[in-house]
Amino acid sequence: MTSSKNGKNEDNGFLYILPILILTIFVFILPLVYALYISFTNMNLFHLFNYNIVGLKNYAIIFECGYFWELIKNTLIWTLGSLVTMMSLGFLLALILNQRDLKGKSIFYAFLILPWAFPGFISLLIWQGLWVDPYGMMNKLILPMLHLPRINSLISTTDAWIELILTNDWLSFPYFMTVFYSSLQSIPHELYDLAELDGAGTLTKFFRITLPSLKRTIAFVFITSFVFTWNNFYPIFILTGGGPGISTETFIVYAYEEAFDYSNFALASAWSVISTIFVIILGLIVIKYTHILDSFS
Amino acid sequence: MAHVKLEDIWKIYKEKKKTVEVLRGINLEIEKGDFVVILGPSGEGKTTILRIIAGLLKQDKGHVYLRGKLADDMSPKDRNIAMVPQNYAVYPFMNVFDNIAFPLKIEHVPKEEIRKRVLEVAEMLKIDNLLDRKPSQLSGGQLQRVAIARALVKNADIILMDEPLSNLDAQVRVLAREELKELQQKLGPTIIYVTHDQAEALSLATKLALLHDGKIQAYGDPLELYGQPNNSWVASFLGNPAMNLIRSEIAGEKIEFDGQAIPLPERFKGIINSNKVILGIRPENIEISQDGDIEGVVELVEKLGSFTITHVRVGNDIIKVIDKAFIKREKGEKVKLKFDYSRIELFDAESGVNLMIKNG
Amino acid sequence: MAHVKLEDIWKIYKEKKKTVEVLRGINLEIEKGDFVVILGPSGEGKTTILRIIAGLLKQDKGHVYLRGKLADDMSPKDRNIAMVPQNYAVYPFMNVFDNIAFPLKIEHVPKEEIRKRVLEVAEMLKIDNLLDRKPSQLSGGQLQRVAIARALVKNADIILMDEPLSNLDAQVRVLAREELKELQQKLGPTIIYVTHDQAEALSLATKLALLHDGKIQAYGDPLELYGQPNNSWVASFLGNPAMNLIRSEIAGEKIEFDGQAIPLPERFKGIINSNKVILGIRPENIEISQDGDIEGVVELVEKLGSFTITHVRVGNDIIKVIDKAFIKREKGEKVKLKFDYSRIELFDAESGVNLMIKNG
Amino acid sequence: KPPSSVTPTTTSTKPSVSGPLNITNATDLMKLVGLNSTPSSPVTITVWNSYSTSENQAFNQTLAQFEKEFPWIHVDVTYGVGVGCSQFEEAAKGHDAPIVYRDTSNSGGALFCAGLLLNLSEYLPPQVFSLYLNCSISDWSIGKAVYGLPDDINYIVMFYNKQYVPYAPNTTCEMVKIAEEVNTTDHVWGIAYGASDEYGYRFAAWFAGFGGQIFTTQNGQVVPALNSTAMVDALNFWYNLTYDLHINYLAPSTGAGGAEGELFEAGKAAIIFDGPWDLNAYLQALGSNLGAAPLPVVSQTGIRAEPFLGATGWMISNPSVSGATPLQIKAALIFILFVTNCQSDYRLWCIAHDIPANKIAYNEAMAELKAGKLTPSYLNQIMEGILEQAQYTQKFPNIPQMAYYWNSFHTAASEFFAQQINAQTAAQTMESNFINCLKKNGLLSSSFEILPLPPALIDAILLLLSVFMIPEIKYKVKAL
Amino acid sequence: MKLFKYIRLAISYAILIFMVLFSVFPLYYIIMTSLSNAPNLISLDVSDLFPKHIYFTAYRELLTANYYGGSFPLWIRNSIILASSTALISILLAMLTGYALSRLNIPAKKTLAAFIYIVTFFPYTATAVPLYLMFAKFHMLNYIGLIIAYTPGTSIFAAFLAKLAIDSIPPSYEEIAMVDGLSRFQVFLRIVMRLALPIVALTAILSFSGAYLDFALAYAFLLPHISEWTATIGLYYAAGLLNYASAPAYNLFAAGSVIMGIPLTALFIASQRMMTRAYSTLAGVK
Numbered sequence A: 001m002t003s004s005k006n007g008k009n010e011d012n013g014f015l016y017i018l019p020i021l022i023l024t025i026f027v028f029i030l031p032l033v034y035a036l037y038i039s040f041t042n043m044n045l046f047h048l049f050n051y052n053i054v055g056l057k058n059y060a061i062i063f064e065c066g067y068f069w070e071l072i073k074n075t076l077i078w079t080l081g082s083l084v085t086m087m088s089l090g091f092l093l094a095l096i097l098n099q100r101d102l103k104g105k106s107i108f109y110a111f112l113i114l115p116w117a118f119p120g121f122i123s124l125l126i127w128q129g130l131w132v133d134p135y136g137m138m139n140k141l142i143l144p145m146l147h148l149p150r151i152n153s154l155i156s157t158t159d160a161w162i163e164l165i166l167t168n169d170w171l172s173f174p175y176f177m178t179v180f181y182s183s184l185q186s187i188p189h190e191l192y193d194l195a196e197l198d199g200a201g202t203l204t205k206f207f208r209i210t211l212p213s214l215k216r217t218i219a220f221v222f223i224t225s226f227v228f229t230w231n232n233f234y235p236i237f238i239l240t241g242g243g244p245g246i247s248t249e250t251f252i253v254y255a256y257e258e259a260f261d262y263s264n265f266a267l268a269s270a271w272s273v274i275s276t277i278f279v280i281i282l283g284l285i286v287i288k289y290t291h292i293l294d295s296f297s
Numbered sequence B, C: 001m002a003h004v005k006l007e008d009i010w011k012i013y014k015e016k017k018k019t020v021e022v023l024r025g026i027n028l029e030i031e032k033g034d035f036v037v038i039l040g041p042s043g044e045g046k047t048t049i050l051r052i053i054a055g056l057l058k059q060d061k062g063h064v065y066l067r068g069k070l071a072d073d074m075s076p077k078d079r080n081i082a083m084v085p086q087n088y089a090v091y092p093f094m095n096v097f098d099n100i101a102f103p104l105k106i107e108h109v110p111k112e113e114i115r116k117r118v119l120e121v122a123e124m125l126k127i128d129n130l131l132d133r134k135p136s137q138l139s140g141g142q143l144q145r146v147a148i149a150r151a152l153v154k155n156a157d158i159i160l161m162d163e164p165l166s167n168l169d170a171q172v173r174v175l176a177r178e179e180l181k182e183l184q185q186k187l188g189p190t191i192i193y194v195t196h197d198q199a200e201a202l203s204l205a206t207k208l209a210l211l212h213d214g215k216i217q218a219y220g221d222p223l224e225l226y227g228q229p230n231n232s233w234v235a236s237f238l239g240n241p242a243m244n245l246i247r248s249e250i251a252g253e254k255i256e257f258d259g260q261a262i263p264l265p266e267r268f269k270g271i272i273n274s275n276k277v278i279l280g281i282r283p284e285n286i287e288i289s290q291d292g293d294i295e296g297v298v299e300l301v302e303k304l305g306s307f308t309i310t311h312v313r314v315g316n317d318i319i320k321v322i323d324k325a326f327i328k329r330e331k332g333e334k335v336k337l338k339f340d341y342s343r344i345e346l347f348d349a350e351s352g353v354n355l356m357i358k359n360g
Numbered sequence D: 001k002p003p004s005s006v007t008p009t010t011t012s013t014k015p016s017v018s019g020p021l022n023i024t025n026a027t028d029l030m031k032l033v034g035l036n037s038t039p040s041s042p043v044t045i046t047v048w049n050s051y052s053t054s055e056n057q058a059f060n061q062t063l064a065q066f067e068k069e070f071p072w073i074h075v076d077v078t079y080g081v082g083v084g085c086s087q088f089e090e091a092a093k094g095h096d097a098p099i100v101y102r103d104t105s106n107s108g109g110a111l112f113c114a115g116l117l118l119n120l121s122e123y124l125p126p127q128v129f130s131l132y133l134n135c136s137i138s139d140w141s142i143g144k145a146v147y148g149l150p151d152d153i154n155y156i157v158m159f160y161n162k163q164y165v166p167y168a169p170n171t172t173c174e175m176v177k178i179a180e181e182v183n184t185t186d187h188v189w190g191i192a193y194g195a196s197d198e199y200g201y202r203f204a205a206w207f208a209g210f211g212g213q214i215f216t217t218q219n220g221q222v223v224p225a226l227n228s229t230a231m232v233d234a235l236n237f238w239y240n241l242t243y244d245l246h247i248n249y250l251a252p253s254t255g256a257g258g259a260e261g262e263l264f265e266a267g268k269a270a271i272i273f274d275g276p277w278d279l280n281a282y283l284q285a286l287g288s289n290l291g292a293a294p295l296p297v298v299s300q301t302g303i304r305a306e307p308f309l310g311a312t313g314w315m316i317s318n319p320s321v322s323g324a325t326p327l328q329i330k331a332a333l334i335f336i337l338f339v340t341n342c343q344s345d346y347r348l349w350c351i352a353h354d355i356p357a358n359k360i361a362y363n364e365a366m367a368e369l370k371a372g373k374l375t376p377s378y379l380n381q382i383m384e385g386i387l388e389q390a391q392y393t394q395k396f397p398n399i400p401q402m403a404y405y406w407n408s409f410h411t412a413a414s415e416f417f418a419q420q421i422n423a424q425t426a427a428q429t430m431e432s433n434f435i436n437c438l439k440k441n442g443l444l445s446s447s448f449e450i451l452p453l454p455p456a457l458i459d460a461i462l463l464l465l466s467v468f469m470i471p472e473i474k475y476k477v478k479a480l
Numbered sequence E: 001m002k003l004f005k006y007i008r009l010a011i012s013y014a015i016l017i018f019m020v021l022f023s024v025f026p027l028y029y030i031i032m033t034s035l036s037n038a039p040n041l042i043s044l045d046v047s048d049l050f051p052k053h054i055y056f057t058a059y060r061e062l063l064t065a066n067y068y069g070g071s072f073p074l075w076i077r078n079s080i081i082l083a084s085s086t087a088l089i090s091i092l093l094a095m096l097t098g099y100a101l102s103r104l105n106i107p108a109k110k111t112l113a114a115f116i117y118i119v120t121f122f123p124y125t126a127t128a129v130p131l132y133l134m135f136a137k138f139h140m141l142n143y144i145g146l147i148i149a150y151t152p153g154t155s156i157f158a159a160f161l162a163k164l165a166i167d168s169i170p171p172s173y174e175e176i177a178m179v180d181g182l183s184r185f186q187v188f189l190r191i192v193m194r195l196a197l198p199i200v201a202l203t204a205i206l207s208f209s210g211a212y213l214d215f216a217l218a219y220a221f222l223l224p225h226i227s228e229w230t231a232t233i234g235l236y237y238a239a240g241l242l243n244y245a246s247a248p249a250y251n252l253f254a255a256g257s258v259i260m261g262i263p264l265t266a267l268f269i270a271s272q273r274m275m276t277r278a279y280s281t282l283a284g285v286k
């Protein structure tokens, strides 16, 4: 990386990052501090203006309410289940597209990014319809055609997760495919040539060259997408509403309900704060072990 | 039995609309222990040849024989060949040790054995103190050694090298060249080495192959090729400065050009049947001297330290002369040139073939 | 009045924990119309100097004067300097015409005028047929011309060039060098040219500056520096193969080394006061000849086409000799070396200073 | 589209006004709010309107008329406000609430309890409230306070497809019998009811039919009463229809836009329970095959299944959140009286089939039905069925506690219908969820004490956060 | 060897075709819904996948109806203006920040980078209400406010990619332009942005579609003035999804999203080549 060394300039770059800093403070930090503050109060619909500090009460409520751990488990299933499947799917497609002797790449690619390029709010509604058992096309046509059992998210938690994660995969795989495709293209093919000469088979090449080369990419998209998925609640909201019971409910869906169904802003803030602490801890672990930010030193 | 043999290799790249015939019938026989340098301008297909030998690319026509056996259908890993690619391709995510150990790991050599062999090679190449480093912490010269170490560690008896020194500093390059040569003499593998740098080619090669127009234009002892190029392209390509090539006519016992005439050397007599020829003479075989018989005017003086190249205009031609380092000449000075007639070559004006070789 | 003047320029890079003093007091006076080449090994700070002259980097100490005026506080765009960066930096997203026209567009030169000037420069550099192409469609040599054209079109009287030929093929490089020289002679700008390639430095420079250890080690006529290096570093750096440097002792009228002795040339008499010296002699000033007085054994023969370098072991030293191209020698052969005594240099063993220059 | 013949033109069909108050002209209205003359300077009132697109056709006619009669009041209308009050709350918190707002009575109840709305009974004489159907005005009252003026009433009814259902079942036994027959002979679902996707709005009718009540009062405190045999029976009733008899399709979504409605529209389900707001969709799909009737009597108990009677209506924000001047409040009062008067309400009925909450408009509508004036003629019978249901409704509990009912119910019910818990457990869970929610929100005395938060702890939390974010501090902390 | 190749390609094409069907099927469904007049998402038969009648009523209604001062074409226009401005500003911010991180001296760079990065981890549920209140206080419940609220998230994400991309651009491109007479900022605008085009394209797409499709924030900010609505709000309203007192008109909703999808899809396809290069600096050789 000599370029960054030689290119470094004495100019004070502070001016250049000032805009983003100001906006970050305005759009993230201040609301956050405010949210943190609210979480120590009893602000809700009935104390919209005359609320008081209630200390850690909201946090106590959260830990005593009994479904804290259930929600953590659900959030992890949702986040990791979605991420692992959509990253693998994206990766697989990227690998397929990256084959040198494959024809018609750009046409396939153009079709495959469509789910990403289409307004997601209607796609979700359509998916809701597709999953209806036994009338939606998924259960009427596709699954029987593939000799797979039908899926009904109303009566089975497992089915509900499958439905949620598959739908989320549909929405997101194009992004991962794009990311991995563009990273794969930048691996010098000499690396493969040489390994092949040394006797590496397809699998060896994949595990010894492709994966290590993409380590940084994987880490970067993993962590950003981890946070995004953790905080993403529209699919759950629209498809299962968190049911059956609260078996597909996540932190954020719950926080959202607290805020917008019950107007308990204080509790909602506390949920969000706790949720965020979790993401940050997990995020920091990933950052630490993948050295993703090292290139910024 | 040739150790590596290429038989009429053709390779055509198809790109969108146009097809490029990169190799158009390559024939090459390489003996065991040879250090063969394939020299050719950029983009002529040198890398392509190496990749075909390694089996990474399939030729469109022709055959590759390795160690006497037809290798066309062997996969790269069965060919037992090592390679140093054009940009080293040192795996950026492994440290030096792992990079060198990589071929052994793939072959599932036992851990201890791997350690031993890697250390041995690393010591030989004086990189044993770098084994823990990541490639990004290495200089170009060190990277190149790692790449060579990785090729050597396999103990393959055929090693392909694709311009391994081209990224190095001039100074370092000269040193590296010498080391490489010693290494080959010590270990004795067959090396096929690709470059577009003449100095490298001449100093390294036991056999030199010149690649141009998809064909091997010449193949043989480097100094013989240098001294007696088999065609005018070879003459113009080999040597720095290159051989002076002057369109001439044979008029009886004389060679005429630019209004000058020199006697036709004895050895050409009787074998010349065309009268339009190209006269070739190397700059180091011309002297600027009072008793020269060709008159010219100094056009440009290039001082290069250990010698000076003087460009002398004779008629419409510029003739380059290698001069002593310390001679001062001015532009416009009138000089006389003295050719070393014994070192003159004549080429056919049409086909460019060396008339001596063609006919003699 | 110097056209470009550097006065005690220091530059220190701070990186994490360590600081690197790259330039440690550079002084340089360049006259109008000079073609100054700054020659130095890689990483010695050549690019840094150019960037300081251009104003892209601020020196930590010292002053830059341009055209007689202090320029320390001028921004790059006010210095009216043109530059050819190390990697050309031809904008990949513009075609050749737009690339060349770019500096003029920035100055809001009228459209017509731009066209005229670009065409003029392009014709001069023989790239007028490439004006529509994108840089990705150009060869290295063509790219370099575009970069030079872009520098010339501004009509700046100071042009900085950072290893502009280093990416080119050997053949092309030699041609480009000649063209560049002609161009400078024709247009007459002051050129400051940075390279680590000696041949380039010697053939181009009207003044040569040698950079090492953050200082200008020598500055002057290239051939004078070559012939009579002012210290042993310069001697060891300049020339390819470099000057042979042999630790010797002065014993009365003799210079002794490796059990051999040669007479101390007349001109050194009286000015030598230490008795440990370093004897320097260039390979081209040694002959292998029966009437030589130094005995050695051939260690290695490097055949380079137009000449051959023979490495001869004498005692513990290896002495390189430039030999005729066609002489065949075997490793292990016993030879005798004949030095050209008039071309011997002696350096102080401690300081490395040329004793002749120091004392004479 | 509603039949064109009933689309009124503002001049022709003007229902005659009778009653204790006469507020048909502008001066009367102004007097009513204490204005004796037209104010000298014009005022602007901001209005958030949550009407659907078809209701807005009626509203805009009303608005045009209003602006003509009160040229000094400029109405700044925000269309497309969603019902459910979160939007309003945010705006209120930012002191940027609209002066006039339209929402459901239960949203309004919560807002009123939160002190964000005006108590209209302090501004208007009591006779005004008798202009509206009693049931609708009681939806808009808490104790003596009235916090909004209703413009329609709503509840769910039974829709059926005459192609499969020969007569409207009057009891659940009949309903089951019909459904079974439909199932076996026509091979379509007897009933489509998305019980597990329910938040308890529809289910409340069945709960009541089994004798249940959502709240009871204990020691003067309102407490949930979901954990009852009525709930167990009601749940099991639907479970039985779904899983044992297989005559109910457990739909994943409700209403005309959900699976329920779509199956019904497609002729794949014979009976559904839905509100008149979806009438147009069903009319369009089934035409004369559509039938509507009140929910049946629960055979086990002999009690009718009684849906919530809800009312949407207009309310006025407390000036503290809207910043309204007294004059603006007066203008706002005039505005909400005007848009809920008989003419405006009747217009909503004509154009969007909203059931009027205004007595006169309601009576007019009834008279029209009786006379069979609607075209196409089968619409008369449908509307009659719908209006008949009004007799069998329960009051919508508009107390703040109600807000916590929905999710508590839904969570347990969806688990129950997923066959993950039995009815008893479901009833218990509902109730305990409900109680927990109430406690968390301070609507029930709770065990959660106010935990003191010493300033040092706040510091510690902030430090902890910063330690995670700023490595430098981490080192400093380590050094300490 | 050959056989293996054919098997590999066959499997590849099979997977690709399957995935294309998987991708396209729901979209086909949407388009079909938009062309029906009795919207039905669920109870279709397989034969209905190929409709016998096609109705343009939904499109006609959307494109011609006037909603009390708003209309769908107007809202689309608003959306495009809003989303383009957001994209422009996001690009500028992302590149500025990436440039500064890569090229310029910033004290505590790594800490700062990590900090602004981690800040974006906070969920919308935590910031929505405070954000609304703050913007209400500053009277910025308008396009400017929306743009300000939209930009930082994408920009910070993209700044990281931009940083890596700029690292891999030789600085001499900038230097030569400075010598030729541009100021550093001009160089940034004219040279750096152009050289980092793949990242610019990616940022543009992410921020454009983010702003273009957002409902929650836009609804909170723009609700009062129907003529200022974005297409998403308008569509929810026109299709009756905001109000339970009407059955949703899915055909309108589908038609609207098809219309909205056209510019978006065009943008994606147009920058396809750029996007497939945007992440390359993350991979492989450091």
Ligand SMILES: Nc1ncnc2c1ncn2[C@@H]1O[C@H](COP(=O)(O)OP(=O)(O)OP(=O)(O)O)[C@@H](O)[C@H]1O
Residues within 6 Å of the ligand: B013, B014, B015, B020, B022, B040, B041, B042, B043, B044, B045, B046, B047, B048, B049, B086, B196
């Ligand atoms: N996959 C390919 N498709 C099309 N053309 C190709 C391909 N690979 C190489 N070529 C073309 O074939 C020619 C020979 O390429 P090759 O890499 O073998 O040249 P080279 O002699 O190694 O050049 P260099 O000295 O620059 O490394 C070049 O003109 C190149 O553009």
Ligand SMILES: Nc1ncnc2c1ncn2[C@@H]1O[C@H](COP(=O)(O)OP(=O)(O)OP(=O)(O)O)[C@@H](O)[C@H]1O
Residues within 6 Å of the ligand: A004, A005, A006, A007, A008, C013, C014, C015, C020, C022, C040, C041, C042, C043, C044, C045, C046, C047, C048, C049, C086, C196
């Ligand atoms: N921004 C920087 N920060 C720290 N060190 C630097 C920086 N720029 C250059 N250096 C170091 O300063 C030294 C001189 O760099 P410079 O680029 O001037 O060398 P050079 O002589 O041009 O080398 P080359 O021949 O490789 O181009 C090098 O060791 C380099 O690593």
Ligand SMILES: [Mg+2]
Residues within 6 Å of the ligand: B046, B047, B048, B086, B162
């Ligand atoms: Mg090559």
Ligand SMILES: [Mg+2]
Residues within 6 Å of the ligand: C046, C047, C048, C086, C162
């Ligand atoms: Mg440099």
